[in-house]
Amino acid sequence: xxxxSFATDLNHQLEHSAAIRKFAYEKFIGEHAGEFGRADYIAVxxxxxxxxxxxxxxxxxxxSFIDDAWVLVRALVEYAVNCLYMxxxxxxxxxxxxxxxxxxxxxxxxxxxxxxxxxxxxQSYSEEEEEELRQEFDAVxxxxxxxxxxxxxxxxxxxxxxAKVDEKDWSGDTREAQLLAVARxxxxxxxxxxxxxxxxxxx
Amino acid sequence: xxxxxxxxxxxxxxxxxxxxxxxPEEGAEVxxxxxxxxxxxxxxxxxxxxxxxxxxxxxVVRKWSGQS
Numbered sequence: 001x002x003x004x005s006f007a008t009d010l011n012h013q014l015e016h017s018a019a020i021r022k023f024a025y026e027k028f029i030g031e032h033a034g035e036f037g038r039a040d041y042i043a044v045x046x047x048x049x050x051x052x053x054x055x056x057x058x059x060x061x062x063x064s065f066i067d068d069a070w071v072l073v074r075a076l077v078e079y080a081v082n083c084l085y086m087x088x089x090x091x092x093x094x095x096x097x098x099x100x101x102x103x104x105x106x107x108x109x110x111x112x113x114x115x116x117x118x119x120x121x122x123q124s125y126s127e128e129e130e131e132e133l134r135q136e137f138d139a140v141x142x143x144x145x146x147x148x149x150x151x152x153x154x155x156x157x158x159x160x161x162x163a164k165v166d167e168k169d170w171s172g173d174t175r176e177a178q179l180l181a182v183a184r185x186x187x188x189x190x191x192x193x194x195x196x197x198x199x200x201x202x203x
Numbered sequence: 204x205x206x207x208x209x210x211x212x213x214x215x216x217x218x219x220x221x222x223x224x225x226x227p228e229e230g231a232e233v234x235x236x237x238x239x240x241x242x243x244x245x246x247x248x249x250x251x252x253x254x255x256x257x258x259x260x261x262x263v264v265r266k267w268s269g270q271s
Contacts, residue, residue, distance in 0.1 A: 006269035010227040013234035016267040057237040
């Protein structure tokens, strides 16, 4: 059987879907000794998220919800690209911004709700809670206020981050260069699949 | 979006027929893409966490892609 026919064999894909994920959980989810920066921690958390979304995709596919499964694949690719970006490109400030952006967004959303329906807001947040969120917002807002797109990153959308990951040159290290070559081929193939589905994939 | 919706309905003589289409190949394609994405990240996560599983990763990926 050719590699192409394996790709269109549902039983083969489902069987290996579970096997790949089981392997990943066994090897990577748990304790790991070493020195890791904040971007590394975020990468590992995003990878864990990849595993969950991968499983959810498989469940939908098993139940024949194919278009819904594609929606999850789109989300999975975003987690994967952001995970790789954190590992390969992001600096410490980008990692800090990724972590702190929810503080900005929470109060920003709260302000919108307040303008629309303050009574509804009060059902969810007391004045004291609102004030706490405002203080968190004030502490970080200057870092996000005028930024475009996803705000936490100079490469402010998923396409730009995927491009940065692709541009990464590790040619000085044979093993890493090999890994990256594999990753690029897989990345291109995945994006081609998504492009053919909905035209909204990265790059 | 429109394509996905169009797949599920068609005009018939006296109106419209709404139906649910499913082909196993479509299921294979979506799971293949999910697997591909995960296999894209796994070697680099392994590298970040010490790079102890390169051979096993290679075997898992080769089995999945039908190269082993």
